[in-house]
Amino acid sequence: MQKADFTYFYEMAVRWGDLDVLGHVNNAELIRYLECGRIAYGDEVLNLRFTPSIDEGWILADLQCTFHRQLRYPAAITVGTRISRLGNRSMELTGAIFLGDELILSARVVGVWFDYKAQKSKPIPDAVRAAVRAFEKIQPEEAA
DSSP states (O other): OOGGGOSEEEEEEOOGGGBOTTSBBOHHHHHHHHHHHHHHHHHHHSOOOOSTTOOEEEEEEEEEEEEOSOOBSSOEEEEEEEEEEEOSSEEEEEEEEEETTEEEEEEEEEEEEEETTTTEEOOOOHHHHHHHHHHOSSOOEEOO
16 A cells, blocks of 8 residues: 555644553554544545534444554644445445555544434435545446
8 A cells, every 4th residue: 555546645643642561653553544534535525524513424334454564643644535435324444544655554444324313224326426436446336
């Protein structure tokens, strides 16, 4: 996985309070960095506003990550996010954290399209599919 695999990037700084007793960024904070990238992607690319009044959007179903390197303070990082698969009701997001061009963490996230008011999954809207296809330079796999 490399930066060239992504179209969307979210820049952020490592905070002093993100460190653990060993002096590197705590693994839970790295997961939060990925979350920041996903929420910003939804906001900027799909026009989703993750606020208490949201009607529908994705809900996290699964998260798997691989830690490649330690990350220390101070650092300016780049979080890459892309939608790599579109199913009928779910999507797979690929995420990565980079320090310069060095891969720190890679992740696979499954999000289920969700009606927050009815509290159930629903098909991914055609407008969302179209926005993803128009934005991503590497087209997502799609369910048959």
